[in-house]
Ligand SMILES: [Zn+2]
C-alpha cells in the first residue's frame with residue numbers, strides 16, 4: 001500500500017514540473033504591448049486590426065480603430081488596455 005502511494009508521488013512529479021513550466025512560459029507572454037501608438041494587454045496584443053477610426057470612451061477623442069475602447073493617451077493615463085479596457 002505504501003509503495004503505491006510512493007509510486008503515485010513519483011509519477012506526479014513530472015506532471016507538477018510540466019504544470020510549473022507551462023505556468024512559467026505563460027508569464028513570459030504576460031507583457032503589455034506599448035509601441036508608442038498602441039497600448040495592449042497580453043490578451044489583446046496578438047490581434048491588432050486597424051480599420052475605421054473609433055471614439056475614445058474617456059475623452060471622446062479619436063482612436064486608431066473603431067474596435068478600441070480608448071485612445072492611446074487615455075489608455076496610458078488610466079493604465080488600461082486600449083482594446084478591451086482591462087486594468088493593468
Ligand atoms: Zn481618450
Ligand SMILES: [Zn+2]
Nearest residue numbers: 041044081084
Ligand atoms: Zn486587452
